[in-house]
Amino acid sequence: MGFDVLSIVQMIGGLALFIYxxxxxxxxxxRAAGSKLEKTLExxxxxxxxxxxxxxxxxxxxxxxxxxxxxxxxxVNAGIMTLKQSVGVILGANIGTTIxxxxLRLSGGEGSGNLFMDLLKPKNLAYIIVLVGVIIMMIAKKRRTRDIADIFTGFGILFIGMSVMEGAVAPLADLPQFADLFAAISNPVLGVLVGAGVTxxxxxxxxxxxxxxxxxTTGAITYSAAIPIILGQNIGTCITAFLSSVGGSKNARRTAMVHFYxxxxxxxxxxxxxxAIQYTVGFSFWDNAIDKGGIANFHTLFNLTCTVLFLPFTGLLVKLATASVPAEETQEDPLAKLEPRFLTTPSLALDQAQRCIADMGDTAKQNFHLATDPLFGGAAANEEIFHEHEAFLDRAEVEIGRYLTxxxxxxxxxxxxxxxxMMHSLSDFEKIGDYAQNIFERADEFREAGLSFSPSAMQELRTMCEAVAEVLDMTVDGYDNQAVSTARMVEPLEEVVDTMKERLKxxxxERLGRNECTMQTGIHFLDIVHDLEKISDHCSNIAIYTIQLAEGAAEFDTHAYVKQAYKETPQFAEKLKFYQDKYLTKIDEVEAME
Structure with missing residues (x-):
């Protein structure tokens, strides 16, 4: 039977089975390896x-x-690997792909007449392997067992697809046009283009x-035709990295260029x-038919040799890629860490989301100081920077939340x-930013109206800002490093802030009653005190979430944590006393001077 439409359909179907x-x-x-591969690679x-x-x-x-x-x-796009580090991985990937x-060189072979030996041939054994995989899949209850079933099934289908392709192209051996086609492809440039295009x-x-x-397997392909095609196939595979880097950072695009170069x-x-060798000395095998083993060996030889050649010159590859993708003047987006490619690998995606939430904490802390420092004689805040930070916090809450879901x-x-x-924490960090914005706007209105607090009110407000700044520092540090010991220090200080709020009110x-402060300044004072206490509350929430995550709590319940035995421990009492002495004593001193 000749090569016809049915053969083409079988060829495409075999390719589909092979890829599947x-x-x-x-x-x-x-999946069987879990996230260990990616984490180790990182x-x-x-x-x-x-x-x-x-x-x-x-x-x-x-x-x-x-x-x-x-x-x-x-x-690289997420910033957890440098461009220089990526080069070695890319070199290794090119060797690994030859496996x-x-x-596949094991597939094929004629029957021996011995049933047992024939069953052990890969193209026949493949059906048994698929059967084993399907049986495991049908009885599997655990995800890990189903992953093992996928390994068996995929391995068998890979060989079945190869066998189908071999059977489909077998009639081509009798077509002189097929031999003529590959004779034409012996032109190295054309061969490279064909290999690159198909790949x-x-x-x-x-x-x-x-x-x-x-x-x-048709016997019509010679070494002279196959070698340029294999080289082209190695070039064509770069298209996937190029497509992946579109829209990424400059270093992500440079990584794709390293692979290409x-x-x-x-x-x-x-x-x-x-x-050069062929035209001067000549290869004895040049016009001989190449088999599956020869293709596999040349594919491996090419990648191994290139890796050995390039290994001492990885710096040059980096420089070449850097020159090809020049630096951009625009500032890179901190949320670029939310790498879509990691969405199928939860451990990596969660790590990146946590880094972005930590950035939210740092930004909220910066805005807190931009809002409060000018209250006590500091330089006036840069309004543009403040609003850029606030816009980032608002956008981050939406984008990180969407990424997590x-x-x-x-x-x-x-x-x-x-x-x-994370969902709880990112909401609290955004609210901290909102309360910092409230303070910023009230302080701005206060200055524009030409108002000022009494010396006592100013000293009390300074003390409360110092306490909340310490709460915020510990909260951000505890979240960033998932440091439970640091997070445990937040709640005692938060209680002191609560007490401070009531005493300041x-x-x-009392000062209003003595006409030491006006009603207008009093409203601003109480509003700022309220906002400071709310910032402390949200810091407490974040710290408690950090502790409950580390302790394996089934639910995140800040009220339950506050009521639990921790508040009755000597450690809590010791820290509470420390912060009372540190901050409430200052309030007492102000009162004593009046």
Whole structure:
């Protein structure tokens, strides 16, 4: 039977099975490993050799250099990996991706006549592996067991897809036009373009190399035709990283350029070197038919050789990529850490969201000082900067909240609790910003009206601002570092702030009765005291969420925490006494001087 429409349909169907099997197996392996792969990749990139090894291992596991490179682009875009660190991972990913082709060389082979030996051949064993995977899937109750089922099923379907492609292209061996086509592709430039084009379309070098391996079973593809195509396939795989970097930071785009330059320069060097040798000395195998093993070996040889060549010159790759994507004058968005590529990896997505919420805390703290410092003779606040900060806090609450609610595959109870704690905390940090804005606006109105507080009121207000500033410092530090010991110091001081508020209200009413303060200044004073106490309240909420998360509380309930035994412990009493002496004593001193 000749090569007809049915053969084309079978070829496309086999490719679909191949890609599906490769993707299913890769995702199963990735999920079975949990978030350890990504977390390890993030941390173990201190030197280029370690980064290379990690890139290679991760790519071997997830069966896709494109996926690894996209992950790295995401790390760089989020600021948790530098451009220099990314180079080693990319080099390793290019080696790791060759494992698929080496596995596929095992498929095929003629029957031996021995049933047992024939069953052990990969193309036959694949059906048994799929059967095992389906059985595990049907009886599995745990997610981890289903992940193992995906590994078995994906691995088997990968080989079945390869077998279907091989069967579909078998009739091509008898077509002289097919041999003529690959004779034409022996032109190196045309071969590179074909390889790059096909790979760019299907966005998988492993799949395009698999197609070439399937076509090689016809015996019509020579080394001279296959080599340029393989080099082109390594260039075409860069399209995925390019697409991933669109809209990212300059360093994310530079990371994609590193990947591109590695494969482009490597391919050019190989082409020049191979054809120089061919035209001077000549390769004895040049016009021989290439098989699946030959394709896999050249694919591996290319990436290994290029990695060894480029390893001492990673700095040059970084400089080349940096020159290709010049620095931008615009300031980078702090919320760029909310990397969409991490949404399928909850641990990474939650880490990035936490960093953004910590940025909210720092921004709220800056606005607090911008609002309160001018009250006591400090330089007038830069209104533009203040409102930029407030706009960031408002936007961050919306965008971080949206990001958290779109994280996929959160199966861990601890991760669900962490997300709940973040949702509470980001709302409280935004409200702290709102109360700082209230103080800023009231202080501005106060100055414009030419009003001033009495010396006693000013000293009391200064003391309360100092106490709230300390509460805010401890809250932000405790959240940023998830430091429970720091968070535990917030509640005793918050109680002192509550006491201070009531005492300041009473004392100010007394001053009004003695005509030491006017009604107009009194309203501003009480409003600012109220806003300061509210900031302290929200700091208390955040600190309690931090403590409850660390203690494994089932629910985040600030009232329940405040009522629990902690308030009766010696540690709480000791801290409460310390802060009473530190701040309430100052209030008493002001009262004594009147």
């Amino acid at each position: 099997g490769m993707t299913t197996m890769g995702k199963g392996l990735e 941390k173990m990139t201190g030197n280029v050799v370690t980064a290379l090894l990690m890139g290679m291992v991760v790519t071997m596991v997830i069966q896709s250099s494109s996926a690894t490179t996209v992950m790295v682009v995401g790390f 698929t082709a080496q596995i 760019a379309i299907i966005q998988s070098s492993s799949a395009s190399v698999g197609i070439l391996q399937a076509l090689s 590695f494969n482009l320069i490597g391919s050019i060097l190989f082409l020049v070197g191979i054809y 779109t994280i996929h595959n959160i199966r861990s109870v601890d991760q669900r609790r962490q997300m709940a704690e 009473s004392r100010h009413i």
